[in-house]
Amino acid sequence: MTEPQQPAESRDAQNDDSRSEAPTSTAPVQITPETDISTLSAAQLYDLNQEFLNDSVPTRPLVDTLVPMSVLREEYENGSGLFLQQIDELVEKGFKSIHRTRGDGDCFYRSLAFAYVSQLLASPDQAMSIATSLSLIESTSDLLDMAGFQKMVYEDFMESLTDIIKNVVGPDASGKKLDQETLLTKFQDAETSNYVVVYLRLLTSAQIRADPDTYSPFLFHPEAGVELEPREFCEAFVEATGREADHVQITALSRALQTNVKIAYLDGRSEKAEFVDFTNAVEPEMAPIHLLYRPGHYDILVPA
Amino acid sequence: MAAISTRRLGKELKEIHSEGCPVGVTLVSADNFECWYFTIQVMGESEYEGEAFMLKFRFEPTYPIASPAVQFVVGNGQEAPVHPHVYSNGHICASILGNEWSPVLGVISICVTLQSMLASCKKKERPTDNERYVKHAPENPKKTRFEYHDDDV
Numbered sequence: 001m002t003e004p005q006q007p008a009e010s011r012d013a014q015n016d017d018s019r020s021e022a023p024t025s026t027a028p029v030q031i032t033p034e035t036d037i038s039t040l041s042a043a044q045l046y047d048l049n050q051e052f053l054n055d056s057v058p059t060r061p062l063v064d065t066l067v068p069m070s071v072l073r074e075e076y077e078n079g080s081g082l083f084l085q086q087i088d089e090l091v092e093k094g095f096k097s098i099h100r101t102r103g104d105g106d107c108f109y110r111s112l113a114f115a116y117v118s119q120l121l122a123s124p125d126q127a128m129s130i131a132t133s134l135s136l137i138e139s140t141s142d143l144l145d146m147a148g149f150q151k152m153v154y155e156d157f158m159e160s161l162t163d164i165i166k167n168v169v170g171p172d173a174s175g176k177k178l179d180q181e182t183l184l185t186k187f188q189d190a191e192t193s194n195y196v197v198v199y200l201r202l203l204t205s206a207q208i209r210a211d212p213d214t215y216s217p218f219l220f221h222p223e224a225g226v227e228l229e230p231r232e233f234c235e236a237f238v239e240a241t242g243r244e245a246d247h248v249q250i251t252a253l254s255r256a257l258q259t260n261v262k263i264a265y266l267d268g269r270s271e272k273a274e275f276v277d278f279t280n281a282v283e284p285e286m287a288p289i290h291l292l293y294r295p296g297h298y299d300i301l302v303p304a
Numbered sequence: 305m306a307a308i309s310t311r312r313l314g315k316e317l318k319e320i321h322s323e324g325c326p327v328g329v330t331l332v333s334a335d336n337f338e339c340w341y342f343t344i345q346v347m348g349e350s351e352y353e354g355e356a357f358m359l360k361f362r363f364e365p366t367y368p369i370a371s372p373a374v375q376f377v378v379g380n381g382q383e384a385p386v387h388p389h390v391y392s393n394g395h396i397c398a399s400i401l402g403n404e405w406s407p408v409l410g411v412i413s414i415c416v417t418l419q420s421m422l423a424s425c426k427k428k429e430r431p432t433d434n435e436r437y438v439k440h441a442p443e444n445p446k447k448t449r450f451e452y453h454d455d456d457v
Contacts, residue, residue: 149408150408152315152316152319153407153408153410154408156311156312157407190366190369191308191366191369194366194369195308195369198369198407201406202408235404235406236399236404239406239407239408240403240404240405240406241369241405241406241407242403
């Protein structure tokens with residue numbers, strides 16, 4: 001079932017734009033394993049892909065438990081050797097484990113948020129790190145206001161993240177302080193997890209809208225290639241649920257959160273998995289968040 | 305625990321009661337957090353002068369993460385506006401109700417968007433595939449995957 005070049009989970013639901021196909025469904029066509037894929041129309045392929053996604057996507061938690069890289073490696077064992085070399089190279093560099101995330105188009109934002117809070121949890125000076133992080137997030141209200149978002153609309157989303165961060169140093173409603181296990185539970189809870197994702201989407205959008213001179217040259221329709229106004233781009237490709245993030249969004253969010261992000265590209269094109277760096281922390285040497293990118297999907301890389 | 309939709313809809317309703325609706329938008333009923341009705345009218349000169357249309361909003365417990373199901377009411381003296389993006393059964397083909405939905409949008413912003421969709425209409429006509437669509441359409445418009453005709457709605 002798993003294709004070695006691109007595992008099923010790596011294809012995000014919103015990644016496929018053939019969905020702008022026929023609005024009506026007529027008599028269903030019987031598609032069997034013998035059907036030649038090239039004979040299908042774009043609409044049929046879309047349906048097939050959706051079915052496939054519906055089957056495969058809900059099985060994975062929004063953020064999955066930590067597993068060794070060997071689990072990922074197994075999926076590629078019958079495929080291109082370059083993938084295996086890239087995985088092995090990551091392991092050699094010390095990235096021994098991975099939290100995989102659901103391929104629902106929100107995976108970048110979810111991965112980043114999870115890794116961001118994990119980093120706070122692991123901080124040698126938690127009190128200081130939490131205070132800095134909370135004041136930064138609270139200050140994003142100004143940016144969100146400037147972008148024209150209503151407080152009524154964004155405060156719940158923002159609170160979902162600040163509640164988790166506060167929980168690192170103080171007990172939550174259940175009387176417990178946050179640890180890796182409860183962090184995972186929170187990120188597997190659809191309500192909490194999706195609210196955090198929405199906050200990060202709004203923050204990304206606000207960052208782009210606030211600085212059009214910087215971002216305009218990069219705001220293109222991902223498929224059509226036409227230039228877009230910041231507002232158009234943000235509404236369609238940042239704020240909309242399930243739209244995956246690309247370079248512009250990652251840059252904007254890492255700036256807004258003043259954090260360093262390093263993304264390993266696992267693309268099977270060379271022997272080494274190249275890292276792309278987004279260095280936007282006040283102190284450039286601050287330990288970065290590590291993510292793993294495979295075409296259309298992000299997971300969380302964990303050192304050691 | 306109450307559905308997340310309740311918290312957000314509670315806030316939206318409070319704002320509607322305290323601030324009122326925009327011109328041309330009227331709250332008809334919002335007695336629960338599952339289904340609300342509004343009427344919208346296009347102000348000023350337009351193809352729809354003097355007409356008013358009723359909108360039905362249905363909310364899932366995960367609203368505003370999930371988009372609401374929005375359609376024009378048809379029947380009991382109500383008609384769907386004749387518009388290239390509105391089917392005669394009341395279903396609306398608008399990207400913000402589908403793949404461009406964002407949780408920053410709300411009931412009022414949808415009403416205003418639909419108002420301007422009608423206001424910018426140059427020719428009153430049904431979508432070209434109206435007959436075919438209406439014949440096979442699911443009851444809930446969210447179950448349809450629309451082809452978005454253009455980007456201005």
